[in-house]
Amino acid sequence: MEPVQEGVANLVNHCAEVQQGEKVLLINEGGEADTDLVELIAQAVRNAGGHEQVMWLDRPERGGGPGAAPPISDELATAIRSADKVISLYPLGDRALVQTLGDNPSVLVANTMFRTKEDFASNHARYHWGMANAIYERFEKELFAEGRRVRLANPAGTDISGVIGSFSERARQLDEYRVPFSRSFNSPAYIPVATTRCEGQAVIEYTNGFRREPIDHPPTIIIENNIMTRVEGPSEAKRWVDEYAKNLDERAERLNRPDANKVDSWHGGLHPTAECVGGPRGLIGNANTDMAHFHVGPEGEHMAAQWGRLILELDGETVIENGVYHPDFDDPKLRETAQRFGLRHWK
Ligand SMILES: [Fe+2]
Numbered sequence: 001m002e003p004v005q006e007g008v009a010n011l012v013n014h015c016a017e018v019q020q021g022e023k024v025l026l027i028n029e030g031g032e033a034d035t036d037l038v039e040l041i042a043q044a045v046r047n048a049g050g051h052e053q054v055m056w057l058d059r060p061e062r063g064g065g066p067g068a069a070p071p072i073s074d075e076l077a078t079a080i081r082s083a084d085k086v087i088s089l090y091p092l093g094d095r096a097l098v099q100t101l102g103d104n105p106s107v108l109v110a111n112t113m114f115r116t117k118e119d120f121a122s123n124h125a126r127y128h129w130g131m132a133n134a135i136y137e138r139f140e141k142e143l144f145a146e147g148r149r150v151r152l153a154n155p156a157g158t159d160i161s162g163v164i165g166s167f168s169e170r171a172r173q174l175d176e177y178r179v180p181f182s183r184s185f186n187s188p189a190y191i192p193v194a195t196t197r198c199e200g201q202a203v204i205e206y207t208n209g210f211r212r213e214p215i216d217h218p219p220t221i222i223i224e225n226n227i228m229t230r231v232e233g234p235s236e237a238k239r240w241v242d243e244y245a246k247n248l249d250e251r252a253e254r255l256n257r258p259d260a261n262k263v264d265s266w267h268g269g270l271h272p273t274a275e276c277v278g279g280p281r282g283l284i285g286n287a288n289t290d291m292a293h294f295h296v297g298p299e300g301e302h303m304a305a306q307w308g309r310l311i312l313e314l315d316g317e318t319v320i321e322n323g324v325y326h327p328d329f330d331d332p333k334l335r336e337t338a339q340r341f342g343l344r345h346w347k
Contacts, residue, residue: 005040007120012044014129015185016085016110020049025083027076031059032115033089040117041087055079057090069093072100083107089115094179105181112185113284124186124274124287131346132187132287134337135270140191143314143331150195151313152266152292155322156205158307160223162198168265170300187274187287192265192295198226202294204244206306210282212291219244221305228261228296244305251297264300268292268310272325272347276308290323 001009012018024045028038038054045052060070069091072080077100080086086109097109114120146166153159170192202221206212217237221244222230228248233241252260269287277285285291293306312320319329325347338346 003121003126004037004117005044007114007122007125008037008040008044009047010126010129011087011110011112011120011185012041012048012050015183016087016108018045018048018050018085022050022084023082024050024052024085024087025079026052026054027079027086027088027090027092028054028056029059029090029115030056034116037115037117037120038089040120041089045087050085053079053083060091069096072096077101080107080109081105086110088112092182094177094182097182098179101181103179107181109182110185111182113281114186119284122275124271124284127271127273128341128343129185131338131341131343132271133183135272135334135346136187136190138331138334138337139270142333143319144190144193146194149313149315150193151311152202153311153313154203154205154307154309155311156218156307156309157203157220158201160198160200160202162195162200162226162263165194165196168192168194168295168300169298170265170295170302173300186284187269187271189267189286190270192267192300194265195263196226198223198263201232202305203307204240204305205308206278206291207240207304209302209304209306210286211280212276212278212282212285212306215240221248223263226263227259228263247303251301255297255299257298260297262297264295264297266292266294268312276323288323289320289325 018024026041042052086107088111092111114125119125144164146164148164150164151161200223203218205215205218207215219231219233219237219240221228231241231245248261268291269289271287274287276288276290290308290310291306292310294303296303309323310320318326334346
């Protein structure tokens, strides 16, 4: 099987879980989704015993951030309601889906940000979706447990120690976008993990959010008592030190409360093989274990502050080192799940 077909089969069989006799609606973004790729997906649906209906929609206007998606037209809503499964290479927002279909429709929607054959031939797309999903669930629901000690670091000098807290405002906001009948084929960043008692420093290597533009002379954010208190750096980093200091000052002034710059949460990716994608399609790279970033203040705001080659320790055990799972990290539940999926190993 060609790599692109492996990725497509993973989408159809492991994420959408297309079964014999099911009606499968393929929604595609005109001008973005590759027509040959859509034919491969249709073929894979037929191979699984499904019946496909292919729909092309105009490319919607971009903007508004990750949660934003265009409204769902009546025609599209009717098509979705009449399907058993939807595979969408088009931005379908969970919130818009709920508004249109209610909380508990009988359809399963598999979304993906992938649009090209190259995307589907990637390590990210070819890694068993069910396993990737199990890894996220294991960490989000069990391993990132309140009260565990955490260390976030990297070779550039980031070194933060803290304790996992009970409430992340950023997670609460994101939760509004998650619905049980919708799955994302490309893995996301994990649910933001609340922090308390963070101490240390974060060396900011990338700016501009998920676009991840490298900073030539990284500034260092100092964290004391779970609050970002100041920004430091050598003289050549002055531009960036000033910019990040301004960011903290402005938030402190705008919110006018002592916890204006508290560390709300952090997150990164958990997908064992996903490539680190930057640039305009950098949201896809959120799956990668290399990167992490913070959310700040009582409103859980994003801070354009990422660092790579992540080291993540939980209660002193190294989970991720230099941006990849540590060879000695061995989770019995994940090992068991991998066996159930017929995989020799999961990382
Ligand atoms: Fe984030």
